[in-house]
Amino acid sequence: MLTILFDGIAYGLLLFILAVGLSITLGLMNFINLAHGAFAMAGGYITVIMVHRFGISFFWSLPAAFIITAVLGAFLERTLYVHLYDKSHLDQVLFSLGLIFMSVAAVDYFMGANQQIVNLPPSLDGRLQFFGASIGYYRLFVIILCSLLTIGLQLVLTKTRFGSRLRASVDDQRVARGLGIDVSRIFALTFAMGSGLAGLGGALGAPFFNIDPTFPLKFMIYFLIVIAVGGTTTITGPFFSALLLGVADVAGKYYVPAIGGFIIYTIMVAVLIFRPQGLFGRVTGR
């Protein structure tokens, strides 16, 4: 019971780190980037290559995954995404779907279609007994790291000058621009950060998920649910919805394996029926 809760929280926090970038970019630019999962996949493959091809420590591969995907994200934002902000949602969906298809095929070409398994470093392999709950060291590591990241994110958003500029831009882009805030620069930075976090999430998740080229497609629905349920105006909304989703998904797959896959969809439908604006979202004019 406790073990499942624990695993679910680890999974939920991971989902949050994976999806938070998407949530902010969506709130900021009203841009639907379905290809967000491709950055996570990139992070996962960076880990696989570093750990298994070059024998570099898993711990070094985490910051590397963050930096490389962040740079990749910044590059794509400046060259491609920037042309799509004023286009319709349909165009954004098609464009990011196109990117997904390309990334899936490209990864298939370079890395092969089979699943990649990342072996844990020996220091994180093993379990800990704690009040009858069996806790994997790696999950504990994920929970601690993701919690620190979440707290850090929240601090950056609420306490720093960048954070207040970002929040101002999310709330009202035009007024923020009028006050002399360089919204497009903030957006580029945020996009890079979000992609980097997705990459880091992909790297952290690699030992769980056994990533393969179809990762962006498989996780697309998870991201969408996290954000549609949590709303895009805050990061606490997606945080709680990711936790809820993580715990429900793990518990569902454990207790009722026959219908476990449907649990998340049931939550999705229930939330939509009772709270169409999202569990934590507030009703906005936009």
Add this chain to the structure above:
Amino acid sequence: MTSLAAGARVATADPGAHLVAKARWRWPEFLLWLFAIALIWLAPSRYLLFNEIAILALLALSIDLVLGFAGIVTLGQGAFYGLGAYTAGLMAKHGIGTFPWSDPLLGLLGAGLVAGFVGFLSSFLVLRGSDLTRLMVTLGVALIVQELGNKFRWTGGADGVQGVMPAPLLGLFDFDIFGRTAYLYSLSVLFVLFLLARALVNSPSGLSLRAIKGNVIRARAIGIPVERRLVVIYTIGAAYAGIAGALLAQTTQFVSLDVLSFEKSADALLIVVFGGVGTLYGALVGSIAFKAMYDVLASATPEYWSFWLGLALVLLVLFARGGIIGLLTALRDRLDRARSARA
């Protein structure tokens, strides 16, 4: 937005006259359908391919109704396609080639009803919220249906439904291995449903859908029952997709789990955009172009086909907004202008 531009060109004060003018048949339309019929004699060895194109066109048409005329971005039309395919497939299989259950037309009806019903139910979820929620719901419904198709014993799981035996069409025409009956059958169904869709979008109800797509708040303010219109068009779209699936099951006599895959929905969405959103003919032209592209690119490297597909999507969004039909209309407008400048 080519459709709006086209509307502005024949702007009249009288909406009735406007609709009548829009509903008039033009010569390229005749040409396209005559060509489709002529293919029966022109290329008798490729019936199976043409049959596939006709079915794909019907699926794309169903998306165009929902997306092009009501503005609902859907990633899950494959759910209804698959539901239709399974319904018709199971009906034909258990009817063992005899009248009521295995009759192809009744199969179409059953598939349309089942898919339409599920579409009707899920339309209430689709109505809620923004484009983002719609994406999530359409994708979610598709994933649920796919999971169900995989889990249930009577859908055959990953093996699919085998031994689908439709009775002879109208009790007269057997489905031959060359696909001649199949192509004629699919083409006729496509034509009839196309006529219906064409009549629908050129009706006052279709016009009100465009108003909703243009501006929901304004549409509501002038008294259009927004919710009801969206439910109706989404249900019709789902039924169309179901019928397309039924055609596939009956003519290929096999249903695989692939019909429910996300790729199927994405392909069909791409076809509509490729051909031109909100034009109806875009679905037809798009599926021809799509299959041609597939033939060229996938025969070289089948496993990397999705790369070229993705590239096509990206380029299309960045450079060619209206799709093929959009390009053709732009060309025609330029010719018209050149002609009127000379006169």
